[in-house]
Amino acid sequence: MISPSMADELNEKQQQSVALNEDVNALVLAGAGSGKTRVLTHRIHYLVSAKNFHVDDILAVTFTNKAANEMKERLSELLRRPIGRMWVGTFHSLSHRLLRTHPVEANLSPTFQILDAQDQFRIVKRLMKENGVDETKFPIKQVQWFINQQKDEGILPHQINAEHNYFVKQSAKIFDLYEKHCQANDLVDFAGLLVKSYDLLKNNQSLLDHYQKKFCHILVDEFQDTNLIQYQWIKLLHAQHNHIFCVGDDDQSIYGWRGARIENIQKIENDFKPIEIIKLEQNYRSTGNILSASNAVIANNQNRLEKSLWTKSGDGELINVFNARTETEEAQYIVSEVEDQFNQGRNLSECAILYRSNAQSRVFEESLINRNIAYRIYGGLRFFERAEIKDAMSYVRLIEDTSDNIAFERIVNFPTRGIGLTTVEKIRTYAIEHHSDLFQSSISILDTLPARASNSLKAFIDLIESIKDKTQHLSLSEKIDSILLQSNLMNHYSNDKTDKAGSKKENLEELVSAAKQYNHEEGSEINETQGFIALATLDSSGDSNQSNQDCVQLMTVHSAKGLEFPVVFLVGLEEDLFPSRQSKDEQKLDEERRLCYVGMTRAMNTLTLSYASKRFIHGQSFYSMPSRFLDEIPINYLNYIKNSNNGISTKSRKYDPSQYTKMASTDSSMYSIGQVVKHAKFGLGTVVNCEGSGDSMRLQIKFKKFGTKWLISSYANLEIV
DNA sequence: ACCAGGACAATTTTT
DNA sequence: TTGTCCTGGT
Numbered sequence: 001m002i003s004p005s006m007a008d009e010l011n012e013k014q015q016q017s018v019a020l021n022e023d024v025n026a027l028v029l030a031g032a033g034s035g036k037t038r039v040l041t042h043r044i045h046y047l048v049s050a051k052n053f054h055v056d057d058i059l060a061v062t063f064t065n066k067a068a069n070e071m072k073e074r075l076s077e078l079l080r081r082p083i084g085r086m087w088v089g090t091f092h093s094l095s096h097r098l099l100r101t102h103p104v105e106a107n108l109s110p111t112f113q114i115l116d117a118q119d120q121f122r123i124v125k126r127l128m129k130e131n132g133v134d135e136t137k138f139p140i141k142q143v144q145w146f147i148n149q150q151k152d153e154g155i156l157p158h159q160i161n162a163e164h165n166y167f168v169k170q171s172a173k174i175f176d177l178y179e180k181h182c183q184a185n186d187l188v189d190f191a192g193l194l195v196k197s198y199d200l201l202k203n204n205q206s207l208l209d210h211y212q213k214k215f216c217h218i219l220v221d222e223f224q225d226t227n228l229i230q231y232q233w234i235k236l237l238h239a240q241h242n243h244i245f246c247v248g249d250d251d252q253s254i255y256g257w258r259g260a261r262i263e264n265i266q267k268i269e270n271d272f273k274p275i276e277i278i279k280l281e282q283n284y285r286s287t288g289n290i291l292s293a294s295n296a297v298i299a300n301n302q303n304r305l306e307k308s309l310w311t312k313s314g315d316g317e318l319i320n321v322f323n324a325r326t327e328t329e330e331a332q333y334i335v336s337e338v339e340d341q342f343n344q345g346r347n348l349s350e351c352a353i354l355y356r357s358n359a360q361s362r363v364f365e366e367s368l369i370n371r372n373i374a375y376r377i378y379g380g381l382r383f384f385e386r387a388e389i390k391d392a393m394s395y396v397r398l399i400e401d402t403s404d405n406i407a408f409e410r411i412v413n414f415p416t417r418g419i420g421l422t423t424v425e426k427i428r429t430y431a432i433e434h435h436s437d438l439f440q441s442s443i444s445i446l447d448t449l450p451a452r453a454s455n456s457l458k459a460f461i462d463l464i465e466s467i468k469d470k471t472q473h474l475s476l477s478e479k480i481d482s483i484l485l486q487s488n489l490m491n492h493y494s495n496d497k498t499d500k501a502g503s504k505k506e507n508l509e510e511l512v513s514a515a516k517q518y519n520h521e522e523g524s525e526i527n528e529t530q531g532f533i534a535l536a537t538l539d540s541s542g543d544s545n546q547s548n549q550d551c552v553q554l555m556t557v558h559s560a561k562g563l564e565f566p567v568v569f570l571v572g573l574e575e576d577l578f579p580s581r582q583s584k585d586e587q588k589l590d591e592e593r594r595l596c597y598v599g600m601t602r603a604m605n606t607l608t609l610s611y612a613s614k615r616f617i618h619g620q621s622f623y624s625m626p627s628r629f630l631d632e633i634p635i636n637y638l639n640y641i642k643n644s645n646n647g648i649s650t651k652s653r654k655y656d657p658s659q660y661t662k663m664a665s666t667d668s669s670m671y672s673i674g675q676v677v678k679h680a681k682f683g684l685g686t687v688v689n690c691e692g693s694g695d696s697m698r699l700q701i702k703f704k705k706f707g708t709k710w711l712i713s714s715y716a717n718l719e720i721v
Numbered sequence: 722a723c724c725a726g727g728a729c730a731a732t733t734t735t736t
Numbered sequence: 737t738t739g740t741c742c743t744g745g746t
Contacts (some may be wrong), residue, residue: 063736064735064736065736086735090736091736092736093736116736117736139730190735191734191736193736196734254734255734255735256736257734258734258736259731356733356734357732357733357734358732358733359731359732359733359738362738378733379734382735416722417725418722420722529723538736539736540735540736556733556734556736558733558734558735559734559735580733580734581733585734595734616737617732617737618730618731618732618737618738619738620737621738649731708724
């Protein structure tokens with residue numbers, strides 16, 4: 001039943017997964033680099049070509065846009081046809097599609113808008129202000145976070161028991177108001193897309209029947225990353241006559257903090273009986289040493305669904321370990337290694353620098369600029385999240401739909417045109433009283449405003465209407481181009497003195513070309529402009545048209561998941577950085593270890609691990625210990641690089657709290673990190689860091705009442721408590 | 722409306 | 737250290 005080409009491209013286990021009978025559920029535990037995506041796409045191909053299922057009746061869900069795009073591409077190649085309207089996408093984009101198709105049944109207006117994280121933040125902020133919740137006590141971010149967490153668990157405001165916790169109580173109150181606000185304004189946030197599409201099917205038997213019948217096969221990628229609502233979403237769509245095919249790897253679950261439930265992968269065995277479980281353990285990506293080292297690290301986690309990855313390729317090079325003195329030295333060394341690789345004939349794009357947190361990218365960037373090496377940073381501010389792009393998109397949105405209040409608020413006075421807060425407040429009040437949108441309300445209250453404000457507002461309304469009029473027959477990119485000019489945005493940003501490099505102007509130009517390259521699905525329930533607006537919100541990366549120049553790839557380990565590179569530098573392997581400081585408890589530590597595992601297994605041929613002994617964090621230098629993960633790698637896989645400034649980088653102290661203590665207490669003997677001390681003037685405090693030794697040893701102490709200070713231990717006269 | 726300067730916070734990951 | 741937010745001055 002398997003086509004010859006399939007036999008060529010797939011190993012035995014992969015073939016077995018792909019050609020599983022169509023009437024079973026399946027869970028494929030696919031280790032890193034074992035050809036997970038290949039299995040998924042071939043499975044679809046098999047169902048379509050060998051089993052005669054219709055492509056449009058197959059649902060394939062991924063977690064990220066990147067993965068979705070990749071799958072679409074590969075599928076299109078394999079099936080030799082365009083993707084068209086196939087149901088392949090992220091949970092969020094597929095949910096969005098369901099809601100756009102059945103807005104009324106979902107209790108939404110057909111013009112509902114998606115709320116991105118920034119917009120959500122603003123709304124939460126405003127609601128907190130209006131309702132007297134002190135944002136210094138309850139940071140807006142935390143309240144926003146709380147709300148999203150609840151929604152990801154499918155919890156509604158009134159279901160929250162907040163009796164004993166003031167934060168929860170206040171947050172739940174805001175949550176409730178927020179939900180009402182969204183409902184009243186036809187806004188749906190990310191989590192809301194999932195919740196609402198779930199409810200849509202749950203509360204509508206005939207629709208549910210329809211989709212259960214339609215989707216005869218449901219394939220889920222990265223199953224270990226699904227959260228509660230996503231799991232329920234899948235479970236709801238699953239019926240007697242259709243089947244699921246899930247691919248995942250518990251060792252690569254790195255989104256627990258975002259509500260991903262690693263248990264789902266175990267739960268699936270009970271909830272979707274009968275189910276076939278297949279393990280893919282042959283790794284095609286990495287050399288033996290890299291694989292063995294990675295396996296050794298991940299073996300330290302408890303409660304794994306044991307897999308043992310193996311490879312046919314040889315041992316390859318040893319894994320390099322470099323101990324830099326400072327983060328600058330670390331960057332310089334790594335960049336010089338990149339240069340070496342390049343001189344040996346590697347493309348720059350074959351080299352990746354992976355770090356735990358985005359903040360670490362800066363030093364590498366500086367170093368790369370110094371040496372004039374092209375690089376690309378992933379993450380950080382994404383294209384569609386940039387202020388100038390959001391401004392432009394707000395014009396696009398308001399012109400497309402004048403009832404888009406979020407867009408209205410953003411641009412009513414931008415670029416500034418003399419419409420002040422007072423006027424806006426009047427518009428808001430009128431809108432609430434008359435159940436109207438801000439744009440219509442503006443028209444209604446024109447006569448009641450003072451002449452100045454009235455004129456300005458009238459000019460704005462006329463501007464929007466005139467642009468709308470002039471651009472309605474233009475193509476999407478011409479439309480956006482025209483909007484940029486007429487709104488004066490292009491002019492405004494061209495003259496922006498704070499933007500010396502002119503990158504804002506460039507970004508606006510980039511937006512036009514992004515629009516040019518946007519290809520709209522034919523037969524979609526929304527028009528081209530609306531499709532582009534949704535894309536901007538749902539996939540804010542704006543990646544599609546990135547020039548494929550040859551450049552070094554810089555990204556967090558998280559965003560490297562699913563990728564592979566011949567040469568990988570995994571940097572900043574220090575305690576409190578990787579594993580990160582706030583992940584010290586056992587569960588979180590396991591996730592950090594998985595993250596490290598993910599990072600290491602990105603490497604195909606060459607892997608370099610590095611750490612710095614001293615690092616600047618928020619303008620202060622801290623001594624750091626090598627990451628415990630380094631110690632988890634057997635020494636025979638490692639090659640310690642000689643540091644010319646440092647002598648030989650010996651395998652330094654094992655991670656061990658008592659050693660840590662010893663380091664702090666060298667010579668002066670009695671101080672250790674975490675020690676509570678008393679100072680004659682500053683009172684009680686805790687030692688948080690130390691520097692130097694002997695008489696010159698300095699201690700950083702966090703005092704209860706006086707904040708954090710550096711003191712020289714021999715003068716400070718500290719009393720140990 | 723705009724700017725400069727100061728206080729202050731934040732440092733994990735993202736659909 | 738860096739960036740953001742707010743204030744108060746013009």
